[in-house]
Amino acid sequence: AEDGYRLWQRYDLIQNKDLLKQYRKALEDVTVQGSSPTLTVVKDELQMGLSGLLGFKVTVSDKATKRGLVAGTPETSSLIKEMGLEQKLNEVGQEGFLLLSQKHKGKDYTVIAANSEKGVMYGTFHLLKLLQTQQSLKDLNVSNSPKTKLRILNHWDNLDRTVERGYAGFSIWDWHKLPDYIDHRYIDYARANASIGINGTVLTNVNANSLVLTPEYLKKVKALADVFRPYGIKVYLTARFSSPIELGKLKTADPLNPEVKAWWKNKVNEIYTYIPDFGGFTVKANSEGQPGPQNYNRSHADGANMMAEVLAPKGGIVMWRAFVYDNNVPDDRHKQAYTEFKPLDGTFQGNVMVQVKNGAIDFQPREPFHPLFGAMPKTPLMMEFQITQEYLGQGTHLAYLAPMFKETLESDTYAKGNGSTVAKVVDGSLNNHAISGMAGVANIGNDINWTSHPFGQANWYAFGRLAWDHALTSEDIADEWIKMTFSNSPAQVAPIKKMMMGSREAVVNYMTPMGLHHLMGWSHHYGPGPWIKDKPRADWTSVYYHRADEKGIGFDRTKTGSNALSQYAPEVQALWGNPTTCPEEVLLWFHHVAWDAKTKSGRTLWDELCYRYSGGVDSVRTMQKTWNALEGQVDKERHQQVKQYLAIQEKDARWWRDACLLYFQTFSKRPIPQELEKPQ
Numbered sequence: 001a002e003d004g005y006r007l008w009q010r011y012d013l014i015q016n017k018d019l020l021k022q023y024r025k026a027l028e029d030v031t032v033q034g035s036s037p038t039l040t041v042v043k044d045e046l047q048m049g050l051s052g053l054l055g056f057k058v059t060v061s062d063k064a065t066k067r068g069l070v071a072g073t074p075e076t077s078s079l080i081k082e083m084g085l086e087q088k089l090n091e092v093g094q095e096g097f098l099l100l101s102q103k104h105k106g107k108d109y110t111v112i113a114a115n116s117e118k119g120v121m122y123g124t125f126h127l128l129k130l131l132q133t134q135q136s137l138k139d140l141n142v143s144n145s146p147k148t149k150l151r152i153l154n155h156w157d158n159l160d161r162t163v164e165r166g167y168a169g170f171s172i173w174d175w176h177k178l179p180d181y182i183d184h185r186y187i188d189y190a191r192a193n194a195s196i197g198i199n200g201t202v203l204t205n206v207n208a209n210s211l212v213l214t215p216e217y218l219k220k221v222k223a224l225a226d227v228f229r230p231y232g233i234k235v236y237l238t239a240r241f242s243s244p245i246e247l248g249k250l251k252t253a254d255p256l257n258p259e260v261k262a263w264w265k266n267k268v269n270e271i272y273t274y275i276p277d278f279g280g281f282t283v284k285a286n287s288e289g290q291p292g293p294q295n296y297n298r299s300h301a302d303g304a305n306m307m308a309e310v311l312a313p314k315g316g317i318v319m320w321r322a323f324v325y326d327n328n329v330p331d332d333r334h335k336q337a338y339t340e341f342k343p344l345d346g347t348f349q350g351n352v353m354v355q356v357k358n359g360a361i362d363f364q365p366r367e368p369f370h371p372l373f374g375a376m377p378k379t380p381l382m383m384e385f386q387i388t389q390e391y392l393g394q395g396t397h398l399a400y401l402a403p404m405f406k407e408t409l410e411s412d413t414y415a416k417g418n419g420s421t422v423a424k425v426v427d428g429s430l431n432n433h434a435i436s437g438m439a440g441v442a443n444i445g446n447d448i449n450w451t452s453h454p455f456g457q458a459n460w461y462a463f464g465r466l467a468w469d470h471a472l473t474s475e476d477i478a479d480e481w482i483k484m485t486f487s488n489s490p491a492q493v494a495p496i497k498k499m500m501m502g503s504r505e506a507v508v509n510y511m512t513p514m515g516l517h518h519l520m521g522w523s524h525h526y527g528p529g530p531w532i533k534d535k536p537r538a539d540w541t542s543v544y545y546h547r548a549d550e551k552g553i554g555f556d557r558t559k560t561g562s563n564a565l566s567q568y569a570p571e572v573q574a575l576w577g578n579p580t581t582c583p584e585e586v587l588l589w590f591h592h593v594a595w596d597a598k599t600k601s602g603r604t605l606w607d608e609l610c611y612r613y614s615g616g617v618d619s620v621r622t623m624q625k626t627w628n629a630l631e632g633q634v635d636k637e638r639h640q641q642v643k644q645y646l647a648i649q650e651k652d653a654r655w656w657r658d659a660c661l662l663y664f665q666t667f668s669k670r671p672i673p674q675e676l677e678k679p680q
């Protein structure tokens with residue numbers, strides 16, 4: 001059944017006869033010398049992939065043959081050593097690879113060469129992708145290496161297998177059966193991640209349970225680390241800051257207390273006896289009730305550095321999250337991370353990265369970039385994206401997120417003048433940092449197709465590709481994903497791509513157009529709840545964010561309001577601070593605007609909001625039509641799944657439109673334009 005389990009790694013026979021001939025000729029013989037675990041992964045993947053794609057049983061030989069495909073490093077492959085590729089290899093670093101059409105001693109070879117076996121593996125997946133997307137293997141001259149060093153998934157998975165904000169079933173980590181039972185899914189998980197360049201995984205929820213640091217669980221973690229190691233994937237854990245109290249029976253978790261430090265040192269040493277290449281910790285501290293250094297009047301830097309110090313000798317790192325806010329601080333929540341972290345710039349140890357969400361509030365369908373990007377030049381800042389669609393329709397809406405990720409990455413912070421993009425902050429190039437990273441909160445669960453919605457797979461894929469190379473375009477990523485996941489036929493690729501490219505904007509329109517944000521239902525965050533008020537925290541309500549009244553709507557974050565804008569560079573302030581130059585996409589994020597104010601379309605703000613909400617619903621209906629027309633071309637199972645999800649999405653889009661417009665209308669007291677569909 002085409003149930004989606006294979007993700008984008010579908011190795012079915014190439015349908016294009018000419019290309020098939022070319023591939024068969026070029027790849028008839030395959031040589032991989034060496035038998036290390038990673039080279040075994042390379043061999044297995046080539047054998048499986050090429051056999052499926054080329055339609056005969058490909059065997060991988062370890063004797064240097066006289067033609068065909070050769071994969072290896074100058075150390076593992078005598079042929080590659082003879083080819084003298086040193087100079088070219090110097091340019092691709094430790095994880096990059098070359099993919100070349102190479103003449104050697106009068107024979108034609110296709111060569112995957114790298115400085116490390118991991119690089120060979122990445123090159124192998126790249127070659128397979130070329131076949132899957134039906135590209136020519138003639139005159140190959142690919143030199144490819146990742147822009148970001150740490151490309152990591154964050155699982156918000158609990159030890160009882162529930163997943164915080166997970167919408168694809170339960171956790172794929174079957175703690176009960178580990179370490180003795182290795183579910184084949186773990187291997188397929190590693191293959192899928194390796195194929196897109198992911199090289200790290202944080203197994204557990206940032207709302208952490210200290211139990212995972214006990215020997216019982218460390219044995220299980222070790223079993224997973226052993227599975228992932230050959231695929232170049234390191235394992236990380238979340239560390240609950242109060243673990244010394246809970247596990248060590250200490251009276252305090254004060255980071256400056258010598259006993260606390262000693263406890264962490266022992267714990268870290270113990271972890272490394274199980275997992276010699278353990279990656280380190282992700283920490284959520286003093287945020288949403290999690291314990292942290294501030295409980296002891298210490299700073300985030302005190303907490304992070306204490307852990308970093310004990311991890312450093314082992315080569316581990318700390319990813320300290322900047323997602324903090326506090327109801328006792330009466331200021332705009334938008335400002336709190338910057339207020340707390342900016343003054344700490346320059347005080348973190350070298351193996352600490354501060355992990356910052358793409359925007360200042362919380363993974364909304366659209367947020368302006370987080371003001372910390374560009375504001376902490378001395379600290380490597382990691383990007384935290386959310387792949388799981390907590391606020392974008394969860395497991396049932398089609399929303400291709402690459403355009404959203406790109407929007408943030410391409411935003412200009414102006415930190416060092418024009419062109420100081422968020423991407424350059426994150427990849428470390430703007431301030432020459434030795435470490436850099438991008439984290440994505442995973443949308444993976446134990447559903448057969450991993451991600452609930454078949455198109456959720458595209459977001460996992462896109463995150464990996466952008467973490468590897470943020471310069472790739474959303475279109476190109478969609479293009480290769482569709483070809484690998486559905487079909488190379490232009491009759492399918494073009495319409496599916498069109499659906500994907502417009503889908504995120506559709507969600508923005510039917511949920512939170514023009515810079516509105518945080519309007520979702522209480523706690524579950526799925527449907528609309530613009531009326532939410534009177535909750536334990538003002539910043540957990542919706543009225544806090546939209547501020548609708550009889551005059552207008554929107555959050556004034558300029559000087560006359562919370563002045564969160566002051567946290568951005570002067571160029572950004574000038575652009576966003578003025579309602580006439582502020583892009584309409586974020587207008588109500590920064591300004592309280594009158595209902596009758598004119599917008600770019602010539603309509604009043606109220607009418608424009610009505611048009612955008614309606615437009616969002618229309619876009620979903622267009623997606624439905626496009627998808628219906630593909631019936632018979634896409635396999636039945638997946639066609640049926642997506643069709644049902646689109647029907648839910650259409651219903652939900654109307655729900656959002658009607659709920660928001662009818663609620664906001666109680667303030668605007670203006671009619672919904674006649675030509676638009678009436679709320680039902």
Ligand code: GCW
Nearest residue numbers: 156164165206207284323362
């Ligand atoms: O997005 C919010 C979520 C919480 C989450 C928190 C965080 C893990 O609603 O479920 O907790 O952010 O990022 O820490």
